[in-house]
Amino acid sequence: MTKPLDWIETELQALRDTGLYNQIRILESPQGAWLVVDGEKVLNFCANNYLGLANHPRLVEAAKKAADKYGVGPGAVRTIAGTMDLHLELEKRLAAFKKVENAITFQSGFSANLATIPALVGKEDVIFSDRLNHASIIDGCRLAKAKIIPYDHCSPASLKRSLDEFRADFRRALVVTDGVFSMDGDIAPLDEIYEVTRDYDVILMVDDAHGEGVLGEGGRGIVDHFKLHGKVDVEVGTLSKAFGVVGGVVAGHPLVVEWLYQRGRPFLFSSAMTIPDVAACIEAVKILESSTELVDRLWENAAYFKGEMKTLGFDTGKSATPITPVMLGEAPLAQKFSRKLFEEGVFAMSIGFPTVPQGEARIRVMISAAHSKEDLDQGLAAFEKVGRDLEVIG
Numbered sequence: 001m002t003k004p005l006d007w008i009e010t011e012l013q014a015l016r017d018t019g020l021y022n023q024i025r026i027l028e029s030p031q032g033a034w035l036v037v038d039g040e041k042v043l044n045f046c047a048n049n050y051l052g053l054a055n056h057p058r059l060v061e062a063a064k065k066a067a068d069k070y071g072v073g074p075g076a077v078r079t080i081a082g083t084m085d086l087h088l089e090l091e092k093r094l095a096a097f098k099k100v101e102n103a104i105t106f107q108s109g110f111s112a113n114l115a116t117i118p119a120l121v122g123k124e125d126v127i128f129s130d131r132l133n134h135a136s137i138i139d140g141c142r143l144a145k146a147k148i149i150p151y152d153h154c155s156p157a158s159l160k161r162s163l164d165e166f167r168a169d170f171r172r173a174l175v176v177t178d179g180v181f182s183m184d185g186d187i188a189p190l191d192e193i194y195e196v197t198r199d200y201d202v203i204l205m206v207d208d209a210h211g212e213g214v215l216g217e218g219g220r221g222i223v224d225h226f227k228l229h230g231k232v233d234v235e236v237g238t239l240s241k242a243f244g245v246v247g248g249v250v251a252g253h254p255l256v257v258e259w260l261y262q263r264g265r266p267f268l269f270s271s272a273m274t275i276p277d278v279a280a281c282i283e284a285v286k287i288l289e290s291s292t293e294l295v296d297r298l299w300e301n302a303a304y305f306k307g308e309m310k311t312l313g314f315d316t317g318k319s320a321t322p323i324t325p326v327m328l329g330e331a332p333l334a335q336k337f338s339r340k341l342f343e344e345g346v347f348a349m350s351i352g353f354p355t356v357p358q359g360e361a362r363i364r365v366m367i368s369a370a371h372s373k374e375d376l377d378q379g380l381a382a383f384e385k386v387g388r389d390l391e392v393i394g
């Protein structure tokens, strides 16, 4: 007789057979340009730690000091007794940094999307969503129970056709897009999307998880990058990528923030960011406000690495950001490539279906301001060797 959970073993075996099983590596060191994994020192090409803040001494110190003063836990959901003056200070600083009137933080970028989308639209409404939007946007849309109409990836023309056809059939409408698409590193044409949406009665929302701390002046994000201040209603960001900590943020119109205080379910029913996280994030904002040095170095590193990879003959896709996909095709090749890189002392994960479409498996290299030129050169040498061994490059 089969048991009720037997199907899981069958499914797991299918993942192993098709090269899609996630083997999780365990880190024995802080996040930095180098990591210790399985006792080996390896070059870190995986993390979203764009600016090297995850182990920055100023953030570590701020977290320690705050823990000494406030302890570690927020104690309750924020509406009951879990909002400390530190949480409000972080929100004020984030709003000022992003040049908006107000901001609200969440436990993660994922929960920021789950909070925001269902608070803005419901059963009688419609959501126009980029086909390649992040899983947390997709889940937020599903929770909202609104009609979801996907438009072609980064296509304002496709969005406009959908708005013409469907907008009038619904009460409220939301247009939502990733700012930077995490698997390809391309940037949403938010300026054109804004131009299209202004002729319709729609709320415009961008999830700038990979643009926060990366795009715009000193890392102020995609709205700053396109100079769209005051024109995008809702800007979601994460504090877990360039900011190096963990947490989510919604910045924008004060009415949106006020409404999320009242109706954002992960805000109302789940406890707040912890004290060390909040204090470290405040320090991250201070660092970003004081200098563009880290952001500048990130972009210099990215330009150097991508240029050299192209010269070697690799296909780095359509990336316009420090995210560098190395396109390999089938998942087993990408997995093998990743394993061989690891043997050469480079930690870069392969990514396959369902995270990217079938046949578009890749290694995704995440460049950071924490990398030195020597680090990047070592990484390039490993890619060259493995690329020739596996006949990906000539």
Ligand SMILES: *Cc1c(COP(=O)(O)O)cnc(C)c1O
Pocket (backbone or CB within 6 Å): 108, 109, 110, 111, 134, 136, 137, 178, 179, 182, 207, 208, 209, 210, 238, 239, 240, 246, 247, 248
């Ligand atoms: C990473 C990511 C998230 C999730 O952010 P967390 O803070 O890690 O939960 C949400 N949206 C997009 C577009 C992302 O890339």
